[in-house]
Amino acid sequence: MDKTVKKQKAFFLSLVLLLSFYLLTFTRLSWALTADEVVDKVDTTMREAKDSVGMSKMILVEKDGSERVRQIKAYFKKNPKGDDFTLTRFLSPADVKGVSFLSLSEDEMYLYMPAFGKIRRIASHVKHESFMGTDFSYDDIGKTKYKDDYDSKILEETPAEYVLEASPKPKAEVGYSKIKLWVSKESWIPTKVEFYHPKKGSLLKVLTNSQVEKIQGHWTPRKMVMENVEDKHKTVLEVTEIKYDTGLSSEVFSQRNLKQSE
Amino acid sequence: MVAADIIRRLKPAAITILFFSLFFSTFTVPVRAEDKVDVKGFLSIDKRFLVPETHTPIIDFYNNLQVEARAKPSDQVSGVASLDVRYYDYPRPANDLVSLEEINTSNPVEFSLWEGYIDVNGFLLKNLDLRVGKQRIAWGTADKLNQTDNLNPDDYSDPLDFGRKFPSTAFLATYYIKDWQLIGVWVPTIRPVLLPKSGFNLEALMPSNLSQLPGNVYFVPGKITTEYPSFTFLHSMGALKLKGQVLNTDFSVSYFHGYDDTPLPARLSNLTINLPEISADATMVLPHLDIVGLDLAGELFTVGFWAEATLLLPKNKIVLTETDQNTETLLEGFLTEKDRTILKKEPYVKYTLGGDYTFTNGIYLNCQYMHGFFTDAGVDNLGNYFIGRIEDKFLHDKIKTSLSGGLATMALTSQERFKDTLTYFLVPEIQYLGIDNLEITLGYFAIAGKKGTMFGSMTDQDQIYLKAKLSF
Numbered sequence: 027m028d029k030t031v032k033k034q035k036a037f038f039l040s041l042v043l044l045l046s047f048y049l050l051t052f053t054r055l056s057w058a059l060t061a062d063e064v065v066d067k068v069d070t071t072m073r074e075a076k077d078s079v080g081m082s083k084m085i086l087v088e089k090d091g092s093e094r095v096r097q098i099k100a101y102f103k104k105n106p107k108g109d110d111f112t113l114t115r116f117l118s119p120a121d122v123k124g125v126s127f128l129s130l131s132e133d134e135m136y137l138y139m140p141a142f143g144k145i146r147r148i149a150s151h152v153k154h155e156s157f158m159g160t161d162f163s164y165d166d167i168g169k170t171k172y173k174d175d176y177d178s179k180i181l182e183e184t185p186a187e188y189v190l191e192a193s194p195k196p197k198a199e200v201g202y203s204k205i206k207l208w209v210s211k212e213s214w215i216p217t218k219v220e221f222y223h224p225k226k227g228s229l230l231k232v233l234t235n236s237q238v239e240k241i242q243g244h245w246t247p248r249k250m251v252m253e254n255v256e257d258k259h260k261t262v263l264e265v266t267e268i269k270y271d272t273g274l275s276s277e278v279f280s281q282r283n284l285k286q287s288e
Numbered sequence: 289m290v291a292a293d294i295i296r297r298l299k300p301a302a303i304t305i306l307f308f309s310l311f312f313s314t315f316t317v318p319v320r321a322e323d324k325v326d327v328k329g330f331l332s333i334d335k336r337f338l339v340p341e342t343h344t345p346i347i348d349f350y351n352n353l354q355v356e357a358r359a360k361p362s363d364q365v366s367g368v369a370s371l372d373v374r375y376y377d378y379p380r381p382a383n384d385l386v387s388l389e390e391i392n393t394s395n396p397v398e399f400s401l402w403e404g405y406i407d408v409n410g411f412l413l414k415n416l417d418l419r420v421g422k423q424r425i426a427w428g429t430a431d432k433l434n435q436t437d438n439l440n441p442d443d444y445s446d447p448l449d450f451g452r453k454f455p456s457t458a459f460l461a462t463y464y465i466k467d468w469q470l471i472g473v474w475v476p477t478i479r480p481v482l483l484p485k486s487g488f489n490l491e492a493l494m495p496s497n498l499s500q501l502p503g504n505v506y507f508v509p510g511k512i513t514t515e516y517p518s519f520t521f522l523h524s525m526g527a528l529k530l531k532g533q534v535l536n537t538d539f540s541v542s543y544f545h546g547y548d549d550t551p552l553p554a555r556l557s558n559l560t561i562n563l564p565e566i567s568a569d570a571t572m573v574l575p576h577l578d579i580v581g582l583d584l585a586g587e588l589f590t591v592g593f594w595a596e597a598t599l600l601l602p603k604n605k606i607v608l609t610e611t612d613q614n615t616e617t618l619l620e621g622f623l624t625e626k627d628r629t630i631l632k633k634e635p636y637v638k639y640t641l642g643g644d645y646t647f648t649n650g651i652y653l654n655c656q657y658m659h660g661f662f663t664d665a666g667v668d669n670l671g672n673y674f675i676g677r678i679e680d681k682f683l684h685d686k687i688k689t690s691l692s693g694g695l696a697t698m699a700l701t702s703q704e705r706f707k708d709t710l711t712y713f714l715v716p717e718i719q720y721l722g723i724d725n726l727e728i729t730l731g732y733f734a735i736a737g738k739k740g741t742m743f744g745s746m747t748d749q750d751q752i753y754l755k756a757k758l759s760f
Binding site for chain 2: 094120123134148151152158160
């Protein structure tokens with residue numbers, strides 16, 4: 027009997043020690059992450075795939091609830107040497123169908139307007155402007171890395187997420203005075219991002235990423251809502267289809283392909 | 289009713305049916321059932337009201353329907369055909385009862401195949417693309433004021449949309465070498481410019497010293513005939529272009545051999561003198577020339593910039609001559625050969641410089657300076673043009689307002705001449721884009737300047753315009 031009790035005590039002691047060790051280790055590891063490391067994880071997660079091709083529905087929602095819908099197809103390719111490549115095509119409605127936007131770097135962007143049959147180089151002064159009337163700016167659409175432009179600090183940590191505040195680096199050309207990110211510890215996807223007005227410093231836009239799921243091993247928010255808190259207008263981006271690591275050629279991100287129809 | 293009458297009556301309807309049948313059958317016959325034919329287009333209703341002092345006439349401007357069918361039977365091949373229909377609100381003159389039997393008298397309509405081409409990607413070589421057929425070949429980096437864009441004829445049918453071109457039949461080959469492109473074009477036949485229906489003053493195409501001859505004598509053109517070069521291989525047009533990027537700036541160099549689409553007066557006949565007017569019929573010719581072009585586009589401190597320059601090399605000198613021997617001496621009495629020289633055989637340079645910027649409050653500014661308008665020809669006849677546009681968007685791009693304006697002077701030789709040739713235009717405009725696929729535009733076009741200058745020939749064209757465009 028004594029032997030059994032001793033064995034039980036030893037078992038519970040081991041369990042408590044193991045749990046304590048696990049909890050201590052887990053907590054220590056969590057606290058060990060600096061803000062830069064969290065942002066690194068976010069950047070890495072968002073750029074984990076070598077490339078992707080996705081179809082999305084973009085819904086522009088007015089203050090009164092009325093909606094306008096656009097269908098877009100987006101191509102992404104990671105560029106290990108610099109800025110990533112993105113190509114976005116509008117598939118509907120008719121008046122914007124075929125309009126395509128190619129971003130090869132922050133200062134090399136092209137817009138193809140089928141009505142003129144001409145590719146137009148776009149200077150980076152537009153990058154903080156609304157992207158085709160949506161609540162996303164050209165920069166929001168094309169941005170895949172936070173670390174290049176922002177210095178971050180941890181504001182809060184909960185068991186489920188980190189809350190970070192990111193301020194623009196001295197020479198960074200960003201459209202916001204600061205941003206706040208709520209980063210999931212499970213997926214390292216920001217579930218919420220607050221964007222602050224570049225001059226007034228007040229809250230300007232809120233991005234909410236939801237329906238985060240693993241697709242082909244990559245965490246993907248299937249629904250993104252960007253809301254302008256000043257005018258209560260919002261843009262909902264629903265990813266209807268996405269494929270990762272398809273082996274996209276660099277030729278997809280060329281002026282030759284920009285003019286092609288889908 | 290005789291057979292000829294029946295045929296004449298049925299002709300417009302038959303042509304229309306035939307055209308549509310051909311248009312759609314082109315894509316329904318060769319395309320496999322599982323392949324989609326993509327049809328899109330627009331309908332534009334356009335009303336313009338002249339704003340003279342006494343009354344407000346409606347301009348007989350065209351409404352426009354354009355339907356485009358696009359098919360891609362395979363990854364390598366695709367085809368496009370678009371039908372352009374321009375229809376007018378004014379009936380055509382009915383000088384007899386038979387005219388009233390014609391549908392085109394009360395419902396004037398013009399049909400044309402706008403574009404019709406076949407694309408072959410990777411033709412013979414993986415990096416070679418070919419486009420054959422009636423097409424728009426857009427060259428140059430400037431915003432509409434493209435000096436290097438000489439393959440398609442100018443379309444001045446809408447004076448508010450200058451810089452527009454219309455397609456022409458061509459063979460276009462593009463070879464891609466990494467980020468570089470080598471482009472070759474062959475255009476079998478020349479097409480002349482399309483002038484506005486509201487009238488285009490011939491004086492604008494003539495040296496200014498012909499508008500007012502010495503002794504307050506005025507030249508008034510009579511019948512005008514345009515002579516085309518012979519439609520042979522030797523008189524066809526071609527161009528080559530190399531396009532690439534250096535120091536993050538896009539650039540291209542090009543060479544064009546062919547004809548200017550704007551005719552110049554070369555011969556006068558049937559001269560009649562009724563002082564202070566001299567009138568004569570004019571024969572116009574299209575200047576034969578080579579053009580070397582260069583264009584750039586990039587950005588400097590986030591400001592977008594572009595530049596286009598052309599060196600034009602006329603192949604022949606054009607001197608205004610008379611076919612009527614008896615009056616030759618008379619005209620020579622007014623003008624020396626130098627004065628009658630319409631185009632010297634001397635190289636001349638035209639260029640456009642421009643830039644754009646979006647301010648932090650969202651206001652967009654676009655400015656361009658142009659030395660030598662599309663219709664300016666010859667080293668002594670190059671005007672200077674400054675064109676700017678400022679625009680702003682509201683309510684998530686539902687409302688767009690803009691103010692465009694321009695200043696123009698003819699070739700400058702003295703301060704007095706600068707004042708004499710200065711013209712300007714202003715176009716305030718507001719657009720409603722709140723409903724998908726619908727664009728409603730209200731604007732005002734004001735122009736001022738002396739007769740005989742480029743914009744001055746349109747000073748009676750101040751107008752309010754209201755347009756609705758539905759895309760589908």
